[in-house]
Amino acid sequence: MLLLTSDFHLGYGYGTERENDCFFVLKEILNQNSDLILFGGDLFDSRVPRLEILSEAMHFLSKLKEKKTEVKFLECDKEINRRALHGIPFISIYGNHERRANLINPIQSLEKAGLLINLHCQKIVFELNNEKIAVHGMSYVPEKYAKDVLTEWNPKPVAGAKNILLVHQNIEPFVYSPLEDVYLKISDLPEGFDFIINGHVHWKNIVPIGQGKLLMPGSTIPTQLTKKDSEIKKGYFILDGELKFKEIRQREFFYKTVKTSEEIEEFLNSLEEKEIKPIIKIKIKNASSLDLGIIERKYRNKGILIFQREIETNFEKQKTEILRKQLTAEEYGVKLLKEKSKFGDADELLNLIIDDDSGGVENLLRDSFEKDSKNTTDL
Ligand SMILES: [Mn+2]
Numbered sequence: 459m460l461l462l463t464s465d466f467h468l469g470y471g472y473g474t475e476r477e478n479d480c481f482f483v484l485k486e487i488l489n490q491n492s493d494l495i496l497f498g499g500d501l502f503d504s505r506v507p508r509l510e511i512l513s514e515a516m517h518f519l520s521k522l523k524e525k526k527t528e529v530k531f532l533e534c535d536k537e538i539n540r541r542a543l544h545g546i547p548f549i550s551i552y553g554n555h556e557r558r559a560n561l562i563n564p565i566q567s568l569e570k571a572g573l574l575i576n577l578h579c580q581k582i583v584f585e586l587n588n589e590k591i592a593v594h595g596m597s598y599v600p601e602k603y604a605k606d607v608l609t610e611w612n613p614k615p616v617a618g619a620k621n622i623l624l625v626h627q628n629i630e631p632f633v634y635s636p637l638e639d640v641y642l643k644i645s646d647l648p649e650g651f652d653f654i655i656n657g658h659v660h661w662k663n664i665v666p667i668g669q670g671k672l673l674m675p676g677s678t679i680p681t682q683l684t685k686k687d688s689e690i691k692k693g694y695f696i697l698d699g700e701l702k703f704k705e706i707r708q709r710e711f712f713y714k715t716v717k718t719s720e721e722i723e724e725f726l727n728s729l730e731e732k733e734i735k736p737i738i739k740i741k742i743k744n745a746s747s748l749d750l751g752i753i754e755r756k757y758r759n760k761g762i763l764i765f766q767r768e769i770e771t772n773f774e775k776q777k778t779e780i781l782r783k784q785l786t787a788e789e790y791g792v793k794l795l796k797e798k799s800k801f802g803d804a805d806e807l808l809n810l811i812i813d814d815d816s817g818g819v820e821n822l823l824r825d826s827f828e829k830d831s832k833n834t835t836d837l
Contacts, residue, residue, distance in 0.1 A: 579607070
C-alpha cells in the first residue's frame with residue numbers, strides 16, 4: 459500500500475497553543491501499514507527548524523525503519539544511502555519552505571543521515587506485489603524557473619511500471635496565494651504518469667489529466683486559516699488498488715463572519731466547551747470600535763480565538779492586506795522587495811538574505827547587473 463502525503467509543516471505554531479497540532483499526523487501515519495511513503499515537500503515549516511522540531515521528525519522517520527514492508531528496491535539514478543531503504547522508505551522532495559539556494563536544507567540533511575531519500579530531477583524504482591513502481595521527483599524551484607527545469611529534466615515514465623511524479627509548485631489554477639507567481643499550467647505537465655502529486659497547495663484536490671490524475675493531498679494542518687481551510691478536511695491519500703483519502707484527527711476549526719459584538723457573543727455562546735479547544739476565527743465587518751480584549755478574556759475557554767477586523771486607517775490597511783490575502787511575513791517581504799527594488803528575482807534574493815548567505819547575495823546581484831548591462835549594450 460502506498461501512502462501519498464505532503465506539507466506537514468512541522469514546527470508550525472511553535473510556542474503557541476497549537477504547537478503540537480503539526481505532530482498529530484506523524485502518529486497516525488505510524489499506525490498505517492504502508493509499504494512506501496511518498497512526500498510532496500514542506501516537511502518543515504522553516505528552512506532551519508529548531509532542534510525540538512527536527513528531533514520529532516527524526517524520531518518519526520527512524521520509527522518507520524522498524525516497520526515491515528513488502529517493497530523491494532530496484533534502482534535509482536543517483537547514489538543513495540542504503541540505510542534509507544530499511545523499513546518503510548520515505549521518498550521526498552523538498553518544498554519552498556525548505557529550499558535554501560546554495561546551502562544544505564533540512565531534507566538534504568535527513569537524507570545524509572539515511573532517514574529519507576530526496577529526489578530532485580531524479581527517479582527511484584521499487585517493486586511491490588510484482589508491480590514496478592517508479593517514483594520521479596522534482597523538488598521546489600522558484601516559480602519562474604519551474605517550467606524550464608521541468609522541460610529540461612523531461613521525465614519519462616518507466617515502461618511497464620506505475621509511474622508517480624512528485625512536484626511542489628503552483629499549477630494554474632491551483633495557486634497557494636493570490637500574490638504568488640504561477641508559470642506552470644496543467645498542460646505543461648509531462649504525459650504518461652499514473653499520478654502526479656503536487657505539494658504546496660494546502661487544500662485537497664483530485665484532477666483527472668489524460669490517463670492519470672493530478673493529486674494534491676493538501677497540508678496536514680490548517681496554516682492559512684482561510685474559510686476554505688475550515689471547510690476542507692485535512693488528510694492524506696492511500697493507494698491500495700483504489701485511491702482513498704484518509705482524514706486526520708484535527709483540532710476543530712470554525713470560521714465566522716459577523717457585524718456586531720452581539721453577534722460574536724451569540725456565536726461563541728452557541729459553542730460547547732471542548733477538551734481540545736477549537737480554533738475560532740471571527741471576521742468582523744464595520745466594527746472598528748469593539749473592545750475585543752474583553753470578549754477574548756470572557757470566552758478564552760471556548761477556543762483559540764482569532765479576530766480579524768476590517769479597519770480603514772492606512773497603516774492598518776496594510777496589515778489587514780497581509781491578513782486578508784493570508785500572506786506570511788516572508789511573502790509580504792518578497793512583495794515589498796519586488797515593488798520597491800524592481801529586482802526580478804526577489805524570492806531568491808530574500809531567501810539568501812534570510813539564510814545569511816552574503817556570498818550568494820553578492821553573486822546574485824553581480825549576475826543581475828551583468829545581465830542588465832548586457833541588455834543595455836544590446837540595445
Ligand atoms: Mn506548504
